[in-house]
Every structure is written in structure tokens, then in C-alpha cells.
Amino acid sequence: MPVPAISLENVSKAYAPDKPPAVRDVSLELMPGEVLALVGGSGSGKTTTLKMINRLIEPTAGTIRVQGEDVTAIDPVLLRRSIGYAFQGVGLFPHLTVGANVAITPQLLGWSAERISQRIDELLTLVDLPPETYRDRLPRELSGGQQQRVGFARALAAEPRAILMDEPFGALDPITRDTVQTEFRQLQQSLAVSVVIVTHDMTEAVLLADRIAVMHEGELRQLGTPRELLRQPADDYVAQLIETPRRHSDFIESLMKNSASGGSQ
Amino acid sequence: MSPRLQLLFEQLPNLLGGHLSLAVPAIAVGVLISVPLGILCVKSAAVRGPVMTVISLVQTVPSIALLAIMVAVLGGTIGYRPAFIALLVYSILPIVRNTIVGLDSVDPAMREAARAVGMRPLQQLVKVELPLAFPVILAGIRTATVWVVGIATLSTPVGAPSLGNYIFSGLQLRDWQRVLFGCIATMSLSLVLDQLIALIETSLQRRRLALVWSATAALGVLLIIGLSPQFLSRTERGFSGLVTTQALKEKTPARETTVQPLTGQTVTIGAKGFTEQLILTELLAAEIEKAGGQAKQLGNMGSTIVFDALAKNTVDVSVDYTGTLWSTVFKEPEPLNRAAMLAAVTGRLFSEYGIVALGSLGFENTYAMVVKAEQAEARGFSTIADITPLADRLRIGGDPEFFGRPEWERVRSLYGLSAIEQVGMDSTFMYQAVADGQVDLAAGFSTDGRIDAYGLSVLEDSREAFPPYDALLLLSPKAAAKRELVAILRPLVNRISAAAMRAANRSVDEEGDTPGEAAEALRQLAFPRHADKAAAVTPVVSR
Ligand SMILES: Nc1ncnc2c1ncn2[C@@H]1O[C@H](COP(=O)(O)OP(=O)(O)OP(=O)(O)O)[C@@H](O)[C@H]1O
Numbered sequence: 103m104p105v106p107a108i109s110l111e112n113v114s115k116a117y118a119p120d121k122p123p124a125v126r127d128v129s130l131e132l133m134p135g136e137v138l139a140l141v142g143g144s145g146s147g148k149t150t151t152l153k154m155i156n157r158l159i160e161p162t163a164g165t166i167r168v169q170g171e172d173v174t175a176i177d178p179v180l181l182r183r184s185i186g187y188a189f190q191g192v193g194l195f196p197h198l199t200v201g202a203n204v205a206i207t208p209q210l211l212g213w214s215a216e217r218i219s220q221r222i223d224e225l226l227t228l229v230d231l232p233p234e235t236y237r238d239r240l241p242r243e244l245s246g247g248q249q250q251r252v253g254f255a256r257a258l259a260a261e262p263r264a265i266l267m268d269e270p271f272g273a274l275d276p277i278t279r280d281t282v283q284t285e286f287r288q289l290q291q292s293l294a295v296s297v298v299i300v301t302h303d304m305t306e307a308v309l310l311a312d313r314i315a316v317m318h319e320g321e322l323r324q325l326g327t328p329r330e331l332l333r334q335p336a337d338d339y340v341a342q343l344i345e346t347p348r349r350h351s352d353f354i355e356s357l358m359k360n361s362a363s364g365g366s367q
Numbered sequence: 368m369s370p371r372l373q374l375l376f377e378q379l380p381n382l383l384g385g386h387l388s389l390a391v392p393a394i395a396v397g398v399l400i401s402v403p404l405g406i407l408c409v410k411s412a413a414v415r416g417p418v419m420t421v422i423s424l425v426q427t428v429p430s431i432a433l434l435a436i437m438v439a440v441l442g443g444t445i446g447y448r449p450a451f452i453a454l455l456v457y458s459i460l461p462i463v464r465n466t467i468v469g470l471d472s473v474d475p476a477m478r479e480a481a482r483a484v485g486m487r488p489l490q491q492l493v494k495v496e497l498p499l500a501f502p503v504i505l506a507g508i509r510t511a512t513v514w515v516v517g518i519a520t521l522s523t524p525v526g527a528p529s530l531g532n533y534i535f536s537g538l539q540l541r542d543w544q545r546v547l548f549g550c551i552a553t554m555s556l557s558l559v560l561d562q563l564i565a566l567i568e569t570s571l572q573r574r575r576l577a578l579v580w581s582a583t584a585a586l587g588v589l590l591i592i593g594l595s596p597q598f599l600s601r602t603e604r605g606f607s608g609l610v611t612t613q614a615l616k617e618k619t620p621a622r623e624t625t626v627q628p629l630t631g632q633t634v635t636i637g638a639k640g641f642t643e644q645l646i647l648t649e650l651l652a653a654e655i656e657k658a659g660g661q662a663k664q665l666g667n668m669g670s671t672i673v674f675d676a677l678a679k680n681t682v683d684v685s686v687d688y689t690g691t692l693w694s695t696v697f698k699e700p701e702p703l704n705r706a707a708m709l710a711a712v713t714g715r716l717f718s719e720y721g722i723v724a725l726g727s728l729g730f731e732n733t734y735a736m737v738v739k740a741e742q743a744e745a746r747g748f749s750t751i752a753d754i755t756p757l758a759d760r761l762r763i764g765g766d767p768e769f770f771g772r773p774e775w776e777r778v779r780s781l782y783g784l785s786a787i788e789q790v791g792m793d794s795t796f797m798y799q800a801v802a803d804g805q806v807d808l809a810a811g812f813s814t815d816g817r818i819d820a821y822g823l824s825v826l827e828d829s830r831e832a833f834p835p836y837d838a839l840l841l842l843s844p845k846a847a848a849k850r851e852l853v854a855i856l857r858p859l860v861n862r863i864s865a866a867a868m869r870a871a872n873r874s875v876d877e878e879g880d881t882p883g884e885a886a887e888a889l890r891q892l893a894f895p896r897h898a899d900k901a902a903a904v905t906p907v908v909s910r
């Protein structure tokens with residue numbers, strides 16, 4: 103069995119000793135090349151879990167490993183340079199051009215200017231932003247969807263071991279979102295990069311992820327493929343959550359039927 | 368262009384250079400100190416509180432006082448250093464404050480993003496936080512620039528030349544063109560610097576790097592000009608901002624083949640900021656230069672600053688008054704009679720400070736209660752005692768310093784004038800105020816030319832409330848050891864009558880002569896034999 107890209111063993115995080123922990127006793131594994139979705143309501147501990155992986159937040163209990171290595175044994179700065187991160191919101195630096203934003207981590211890693219320049223062009227082409235047009239623009243000169251793609255490019259820039267994404271599509275309109283999601287999936291498959299993606303949208307999770315981890319009130323309620331979650335939901339909360347995409351599509355289908363029959367009268 | 372205006376422009380390179388050499392380095396060093404200090408405040412709450420308290424407190428000290436304090440802190444050193452330090456202090460607050468505000472207002476999400484891409488703390492600061500705070504910090508630097516350029520005009524009284532020389536000497540000479548010229552020059556400089564900085568900001572925003580570099584280069588050039596030693600030494604001549612006899616002399620071909628006892632020596636003359644002092648400075652400078660020396664004039668300085676500088680040998684020669692020294696230096700509350708005070712002051716100057724008083728110049732510049740001559744006649748005022756019965760209906764004008772002096776206390780109690788209404792005003796305006804009837808009398812100065820010019824008369828001080836104020840020619844301990852210098856200056860002792868001094872003051876204050884011209888006239892009165900010779904070689908100055 104291959105070494106997991108990322109693994110969490112009984113990880114907990116309490117922001118304050120007197121408050122209930124934001125994350126409680128979570129264990130999960132991300133296999134190489136896999137996309138894992140963290141799904142759950144607002145405040146369920148998704149972002150906290152994600153940030154513990156690259157030590158933006160330190161857990162209060164448990165062990166986290168990246169490619170089998172305990173992260174507490176790694177300099178957090180070097181750890182972060184080896185893991186791509188895309189932000190809730192966009193998180194591009196407004197004073198830097200698109201190219202400079204993408205170049206940050208490679209620069210920190212001391213890549214040669216030539217290699218960085220090549221990498222920028224390669225990645226911008228990959229995310230469908232022709233470098234000649236976009237490389238020297240400032241983030242504010244891009245649309246929301248374009249900024250989001252630059253965000254990916256930046257997360258991918260330093261050939262990371264894994265990518266962490268926190269609601270990357272939250273701010274997009276449905277159509278742009280659909281396009282960017284599709285592109286993301288293609289990109290991920292072609293690069294075979296391991297991804298943890300946080301979302302509170304179950305439909306998005308079903309579309310993008312190989313496996314889904316459902317979180318509720320800081321606890322991991324169930325971890326499985328979309329199919330497993332549908333067939334054998336662990337509890338009512340999971341059942342309700344996993345039902346939503348189907349309920350939505352059923353509802354839309356019935357609307358279509360009604361309007362079709364209404365039109366014939 | 369009128370010759371007067373031309374004269375103002377001729378002084379511009381020196382004074383502008385002096386101003387730049389103070390303001391630009393003060394701002395530059397201010398930035399170098401304040402930005403790191405601001406960063407430190409943001410990173411450490413323990414530093415922030417005390418730093419902000421101290422800076423804000425210092426900022427409330429009035430600027431002219433801060434300059435004077437710096438002179439005291441530096442142990443009486445005058446000139447560039449105290450002025451520079453005071454300006455530096457003033458530049459710090461706005462830059463530190465804006466650095467803090469700018470860094471505080473960086474979106475925490477940006478800080479986290481910087482961490483998440485793998486920046487170390489210093490990299491976060493340099494690559495993310497400072498660039499994002501940059502516009503706010505720059506706004507602070509612009510504020511500091513405008514402040515410092517403005518306040519630099521106040522460095523004239525501590526002996527550092529600046530565009531303020533135009534303003535101070537203009538106020539003194541009641542030459543509004545000169546004052547206006549100084550103000551406009553200062554405002555223009557401040558505007559140019561501010562706009563250059565603004566240009567850096569806007570062109571950075573628009574990413575027009577060529578423009579950024581040109582603006583930065585322009586500022587750099589100004590900094591270099593300000594720092595260049597050539598400029599510093601050039602500004603050392605004509606310090607008072609007035610035409611010097613040397614300027615006239617330079618136009619005459621060197622003819623002296625006779626003895627030049629002061630060749631190669633520089634003598635620094637310190638002067639307070641009123642007309643008489645400026646004229647006497649020119650007179651002394653002329654004597655020194657006639658003997659082949661270099662005269663460096665430090666004009667428009669604060670009164671005690673000149674004295675401290677003399678004691679410290681920073682200034683070689685100055686003229687001060689017995690009564691002033693008696694009360695401000697020796698802190699004696701009760702005056703003596705004229706001869707006794709002259710002796711006592713001379714003795715104590717030497718024993719306590721090593722300062723040598725060569726003697727009185729021959730006149731006294733004491734306080735004088737002046738009233739309109741026609742009113743004095745109509746109401747029969749001849750001595751101060753005559754106004755006592757009317758005290759509660761009279762208004763007296765005087766400079767604010769006067770009303771705080773022990774002399775005024777004595778006058779009030781000796782003549783029973785406690786009910787009189789005091790109106791503080793600059794001494795420049797008080798004679799006019801009496802003439803116009805805005806005040807009934809004023810505490811003027813007995814040698815002031817405006818007493819005659821405005822048709823005022825002096826009330827006799829029959830009870831000797833005012834101490835005697837003989838004008839003493841003083842030499843610093845070091846200067847007093849120079850025999851040639853003593854020999855050259857001693858002939859001035861007892862040569863100038865009060866009437867001659869008054870006439871000289873009047874020619875500057877009322878007739879628009881330059882102090883240099885008035886000094887020349889005074890010299891001709893003092894040394895009639897010299898005068899023939901001098902007249903033959905002094906070029907006629909067109910006015
Ligand atoms: N820095 C913090 N200090 C204290 N409590 C925190 C902090 N960050 C998060 N929390 C709390 O921890 C819990 C989990 O927060 P988290 O951000 O992980 O939720 P989330 O699942 O990402 O929610 P959302 O979908 O709204 O982003 C919440 O109750 C939140 O209030």
C-alpha cells in the first residue's frame with residue numbers, strides 16, 4: 103500500500119481550554135493523486151482542519167503526517183513551501199502582478215529566474231490565461247474567475263506535494279463556477295496531484311472529489327466515496343447532506359416536467 | 368528687476384542651500400529612524416505605548432522652544448547641529464504614526480496568505496506588509512516634509528541659515544518684500560518636495576517605473592546638494608542674510624599692501640535679531656575684513672543663545688548690554704547705577720566666564736517709555752511719574768518678553784502703574800501703534816530710530832526704575848587671547864554716541880538702507896579720518 107500523501111491521526115484542536123474543541127479526534131488519509139472533499143456546515147471545523155495540515159494552526163492533540171513524515175519534525179516554513187494553498191476568498195497579493203504572485207513560492211525556494219519565468223508561462227497557459235496578456239496585470243485587473251485560476255496556478259507553482267484548497271469556488275457565479283470546476287478536475291487528473299478541498303456545497307463535493315469527509319460540530323461523521331455515503335449514510339446528518347444534490351436535481355426535473363405538461367394544455 | 372529684489376535673489380543660493388541642507392537630511396534620517404521604529408511598535412505592544420507617548424509629548428513642544436532646548440542640550444552649541452536635531456525630532460511623529468497605521472490596516476488575510484505561501488516573518492514584512500502599507504507611510508513622509516520645511520525657517524535664531532533669514536531680517540527691517548520673498552521661497556520648496564514624493568507614489572501605482580526613478584533621482588540630487596560640504600561652507604558667509612560689507616569689498620580690487628594683521632583668520636560675530644545688532648555686526652565685520660580677516664556673521668539669534676555661544680567660544684565677538692547681562696546672566700534682581708554696573712558686569716564676565724568686555728561702545732540702549740510728542744505736550748507729560756494718576760485708563764504696548772522682565776515689575780511698583788493695561792506686540796509694531804493711538808505709550812528702546820521718525824518723545828525715568836544698558840563689546844575667552852583682534856576692535860570703544868546709533872537705526876528702519884550701508888555711515892561718524900579713505904574706495908551702491 104502506498105504511503106498516504108497526508109494523514110491525520112486523532113487530531114484535535116481547541117482554541118481555548120474552556121470552549122468545546124473546534125476539531126475533535128479526526129483521523130483521515132489522503133492517497134496520492136486523490137481528491138478529498140471536506141464537507142460540513144459553517145463552523146464545523148473544515149478550515150481549522152485544513153490549516154493544521156500546513157501548520158498555519160497547531161493541533162492540540164494528534165499527529166499529522168505528510169508523505170509519512172510527522173509535520174512537527176519539519177520547519178513549518180519549508181512545509182508550507184512544499185504544499186500549495188488556495189484560499190477561501192482569493193488571497194492574491196494586490197500589489198504584485200499575476201506573474202509575481204505565481205512566482206512567490208518558487209522564488210522563496212531559490213529557483214533560477216529562468217526556471218521561474220518558464221514555470222509562470224507554463225502554469226498560466228495551463229489555467230487558460232495566455233501569459234502574454236495576463237502575466238503583467240495586477241489582480242484587480244482580472245475578473246473573479248480569472249483571479250481564482252491565478253490562485254490555482256500559484257498553489258501549483260512550486261510543484262507541491264499536495265494542494266490544500268479552502269472553498270476556492272465560493273465567490274464565483276454558477277456558470278463561471280461550473281467552468282472553473284471542470285477545468286480544475288481536468289488539471290488535477292492530468293497532474294495527478296493530491297488535493298484536499300474544503301466546501302460546504304455537497305454538489306461540488308460529489309462532482310469533484312474521489313472521497314468525501316463529512317464534518318459536523320468538529321467531528322468527522324463519515325468518510326467515503328459519494329456512492330458509499332449515498333448507500334450507507336452513517337447518521338441522519340450525513341443522509342440529509344448527501345441527499346441535497348439529488349433533491350435539487352429531482353426538484354429541477356419535476357419543474358421541467360410540470361412546465362412541459364402545462365405548455366401542452 | 369529692482370536692485371532690492373536682485374539682492375534677495377543673490378542670497379537665494381546660500382539660504383536655499385542652507386535650508387535644503389537642514390530639511391532634506393532631517394527628513395531622510397527621519398525616515399530611516401521612524402519606519403523601523405514604527406515597525407517595532409507594531410510588532411511589540413511593550414514598545415508601542417511608551418514610544419507613542421514620548422513622541423506625541425515632544426511634538427507638543429513649540430518648535431521655537433524645541434530649537435532653543437536643543438542648543439541647551441548640546442551645551443550651548445549653535446548652528447547646524449541643534450537645528451538639524453530639532454527638525455529630525457519633528458519629522459519622526461508623522462512617519463512613525465503613519466507606519467503604525469499603515470501596518471495595522473493590512474488585511475489579516477494578507478498576512479495569513481503570506482504565511483501560507485511559505486514566507487518567513489521578515490519576508491512577510493518586506494514583501495507583503497510594507498508594500499501594502501506603503502501609501503499610508505508615504506503620506507506620513509509627505510506630512511513630515513511639509514512640517515520640516517516650514518519649521519526649518521525657525522533655525523535662523525539658533526544660528527543656522529535658512530530661508531527663515533529672509534523672514535526674520537525682513538520682520539526686523541520691516542521690509543515686507545523680504546518677508547514675502549522668504550515665505551514664497553519656503554512654500555515653493557515645500558511644494559516641490561511634496562509633489563516629488565507624490566509623483567513617486569502615483570507613478571508607482573501606475574507602474575511607470577521611469578517616472579519613479581526620475582522623481583527619486585530628483586530627491587536624491589536635492590539630498591546631495593543639501594549634504595554637499597561645498598554648500599555648507601558657502602552658506603557660512605553672509606549668515607545674517609543681509610548684504611555684507613564683504614560683498615561690497617569683493618568688488619573692489621585688492622589694493623592693500625599695508626599690514627594685514629588678521630589674514631587667514633575667521634572671526635565669528637554673533638548678533639541678536641534686531642536692527643541695531645545687525646548694524647553693529649556689519650560694523651565689526653567691516654573692521655575685521657579691513658584687517659584682512661574673514662568675518663562670519665551669525666545674525667538673528669536668540670539673546671541668551673548668543674551669550675552661551677560666546678562663553679563656549681563658538682562665537683568670537685558680540686555686543687550685549689549691561690542691564691541684560693545683569694539680570695539674565697547674573698540673575699541680579701536689583702540694578703546698580705551706571706558706572707557701578709559697568710564695572711561689576713565687566714568684572715564678573717571675566718571671572719565667571721572668561722569673557723572679556725573691551726568696553727562700552729559709547730551709548731546706552733535702555734528701555735524708554737515713549738508717548739506721542741504732541742500728547743506729551745498737551746497733557747504735560749515729561750516723566751513717567753506724570754502718567755501715574757491716569758494709569759487705569761492707559762494702554763501700554765510692548766514686546767511680550769518685556770512684560771515678563773523684572774524691569775517692568777520695578778517700573779510698575781516704583782511708579783504705581785499696576786492698573787495699566789498691557790498689550791503685547793512685536794517691537795516692530797509698537798512705535799507705529801503709539802503714533803496711531805492704538806496704545807497710549809510703549810516700552811521702546813532708547814536708540815530706536817523710530818522714536819524720532821514717528822514723532823514720539825521719551826518720558827524721563829526720574830526714579831531710575833530701568834537699569835542702565837550700556838552696549839558692551841564682548842570677546843570670547845579664545846578671541847580675547849588674540850592680540851591683533853583686540854587691537855583692531857578696541858578703537859571702537861566709546862566711539863558711538865546714542866544719537867549716532869539712533870540715526871543709523873533710523874536709516875535702516877525708516878529709510879530702507881541696508882544694515883551694511885548704515886554701518887558704513889556709522890563708521891564714518893566714528894572715525895572721520897578713515898572715512899575720507901573709505902569713501903574713495905567704496906563703490907556707490909545704487910538703490
Ligand atoms: N482563530 C480562532 N480563534 C478562536 N476560535 C476560532 C478561530 N478560528 C475558528 N474558530 C472557531 O472554530 C470553529 C470552527 O471554525 P472553522 O473556521 O474551522 O469553520 P469552517 O468549517 O471552516 O466554517 P465556514 O464554512 O464558515 O468557513 C468555529 O466555531 C469558529 O468560531
Ligand SMILES: [Mg+2]
Pocket residue numbers: 148149150190268
Ligand atoms: Mg472555513
